[in-house]
Amino acid sequence: MDRFQAGDLPDRTARMAVGAAVALVLVIILADVISPKGVYLSPMLVVAPALTTAFAGPRLTAGVALVAIAAQMVAASLTGSALSAARLWQLSALVVVSILLIFFSYVRQRRARQLSRARRVAEAAQRVLLRPPPERVGPLRIGWQYLTAEDDTQFGGDLFAVTRRRPDSSRVIIGDVRGHGLPAISEASAALGSFREAARRCARLDELALILEESIGWDLEEGGEGPGQEDEHFVTALLLDLPDAHDHASMISCGHSPPLLVHSDGRVTTAHCDPAPPLGLGYLSLTGVRIQTVEYAVGDTLLLYTDGVIEARSPQGEFYPLAKRVRSFPYSESPEVLLKRLRQDLLAHTGGHLSDDAALLAVTRAN
Incomplete structure (x- = not known):
């Protein structure tokens, strides 16, 4: 979700705004x-270039400023006070303020361009990191949405991936790294890299979870975490194994929210599972993991999500009721249609702004 910047107005809108100025x-x-003698309204001309800086660059601001200066001189000539001290001071003040406004507009536009470049680089890096899954993986149809927080400087660690374990199953992960910024991106990258490598060669899902736990733990140690900080970095994750020839799905939750299952008959249920500790804390090998199985027939859709979805608040402070809202949607076999409706409904609930990144992944078993 790209934030709207003041300097990003379309050319047509900018021209209309300049015309208004x-x-x-x-x-x-x-x-x-037409005002009485001794009443000077021309100092208000500075309002025009000042307003122009809010929506235009330095060139348009300079153009409007020149128009205002010329108008000031014309008004002085028409009233016969062109050489009065008051008019000269007004003209001088208008010139000085206009120069400052043009400089401010230049700085603002330069900053806006820097932010735009940084946003494009971040989006490209995020796309490389996530490596969005294709629309079709084996018998599965895939849809996904990634909604960024309102603050463009907060790049979260939400992650998801779908990979093929030949010859007859697919592996899925969705997770959330604690924190924001570069450390979260680094940890998410390490988790995804480990998943893509291990998912293809691990025969069992619990084996995959233990390898991810070990790999993420090593990555945190190499990241230079000091004593007492180990519990501050972890990854919640949901791992799934989806066999091609069976009507069930196996899953392991490592501290992650359970998925919703949208059945082909329109029913929406929660695929409850007993959560194990999050990855990276070092507890998984002690507590063990439990593989749980849920029904997953042809036409069913597994809806996976991160906590940015269920923790999204309305302006009144109400959490987003994900399961309730999904039950209200008309059934569709298309995961893209489901996520489009969900995205629109989520943004409507929050007033268009999210306080945390949110990832959505819909996986439909096709015919």
Whole structure:
């Protein structure tokens, strides 16, 4: 979700805004000319270039400023006070303020371009990191959505991937790294890399979970975590094994929210599972993991999500009721349609702004 920047107005809108600023100059000059003697309204001309800086760059700001300066001189000539001390001071003040406004507009536009470049780089890096899954993996149809938080500087560690374990099953992960910024991106990258490598060669899902636990633990140690900080970094994850020839799915939850199962008959249920500790804490080998099985027939959709979805709040502070809202949607075999409706409904609930990144992954077993 790209944030809207003031400097990103379409050209047509910018031209209309500049036209409004010029019209404001004309109104002020007309009022100044017809006002009683000794009443000067032309100092208000500075409002026009000041407003222009909010939606235009330095060139348009300079153009409007020149129009305002010319209008100031015309008004002084028409009122016969061109050489009065008051008019000269007003003109000087308008010139100085206009120069400052043009400089401010230049700095603002330069900063906006830097932020735009940084946003594009971040989006590209995130796409490389996530390596979005294809629309079709074996008998599965895949849909996904990644909604970024309102603050573009907060790049979270939400992650998901779908990989094929030949010859007859697919492996899925969705997870959430604690924290934001570069450390979270680094940990998410390590988790995804380990998953893609291990998912293809691990015969069992519990073996995959233990390998991920070990790999993420090593990565945190190499990251230079100091004493007492080990519990501050971890990854919640949901691992799934989806065989091609069976009507069930196996899953392991490592501290992650359970998925929703949208059945082909329209029913929506929660695929409850006993959660194991999150990855990276070092407890998984002590507590062990439990593989749980859920019904997953042709036409069913598994809806996976991160906590940014269920913890999204409305302006009144109400959490987003994911299961309730999904039950209200008309059934569709298309995961893309489901996620499109869900995205629109989630943003409507929050007023268009999210406080945390949110990832959604829908996996439908096709015919």
